[in-house]
Amino acid sequence: NAGVTQTPKFQVLKTGQSMTLQCAQDMNHEYMSWYRQDPGMGLRLIHYSVGAGITDQGEVPNGYNVSRSTTEDFPLRLLSAAPSQTSVYFCASSSLGQGGYTFGSGTRLTVV
Amino acid sequence: AQSVTQPDIHITVSEGASLELRCNYSYGATPYLFWYVQSPGQGLQLLLKYFSGDTLVQGIKGFEAEFKRSQSSFNLRKPSVHWSDAAEYFCAFITGNQFYFGTGTSLTVIP
Numbered sequence: 001n002a003g004v005t006q007t008p009k010f011q012v013l014k015t016g017q018s019m020t021l022q023c024a025q026d027m028n029h030e031y032m033s034w035y036r037q038d039p040g041m042g043l044r045l046i047h048y049s050v051g052a053g054i055t056d057q058g059e060v061p062n063g064y065n066v067s068r069s070t071t072e073d074f075p076l077r078l079l080s081a082a083p084s085q086t087s088v089y090f091c092a093s094s095s096l097g098q099g100g101y102t103f104g105s106g107t108r109l110t111v112v
Numbered sequence: 113a114q115s116v117t118q119p120d121i122h123i124t125v126s127e128g129a130s131l132e133l134r135c136n137y138s139y140g141a142t143p144y145l146f147w148y149v150q151s152p153g154q155g156l157q158l159l160l161k162y163f164s165g166d167t168l169v170q171g172i173k174g175f176e177a178e179f180k181r182s183q184s185s186f187n188l189r190k191p192s193v194h195w196s197d198a199a200e201y202f203c204a205f206i207t208g209n210q211f212y213f214g215t216g217t218s219l220t221v222i223p
Contacts, residue, residue: 035213092156102158103157
């Protein structure tokens with residue numbers, strides 16, 4: 001099925017560990033982004049990309065790293081996990097100029 | 113500064129009653145506007161969008177929204193709410209390639 005696929009769905013990390021959240025889309029969308037969702041704060045943009053090889057920071061980029069080597073994949077790396085990074089993470093993609101995101105189903109991350 | 117405001121954090125309505133969720137935006141021009149719905153444990157699903165033209169837009173699941181330039185608003189409405197509409201609703205706009213989301217309105221539907 002066409003859409004945005006995020007893995008894993010759930011993850012528990014210890015403080016200081018690193019990990020990569022995977023995101024893949026099969027709609028040939030140029031634009032991909034990562035958001036975190038926290039209670040009472042809505043969605044906050046972490047990083048985004050407008051095409052392969054191009055990434056930029058969003059509102060809350062600290063502690064996260066991204067790369068975009070292909071159109072399909074946009075992984076999010078947590079370099080050294082902290083409890084403040086406990087959140088639900090959403091990947092989204094869209095076709096430039098068309099507006100409207102397609103969202104993945106999310107990754108619920110807990111850092112202990 | 114560019115922003116989206118959803119003044120109602122939580123709304124409770126009875127099943128069958130009408131619904132209006134408020135959204136105001138702050139931007140120097142008319143942006144592209146969206147409403148998304150998020151069911152518990154799920155990602156966000158696009159309900160409707162406004163780019164230009166008719167200021168009353170129809171979406172999925174019987175929702176509609178009206179763009180009012182003079183009020184910088186894009187309120188979401190539904191004439192008769194169903195229990196399955198209980199969810200979190202997000203208003204958003206896009207400028208260039210950046211989306212701005214409101215903090216969401218949580219809807220509870222009473223049987």
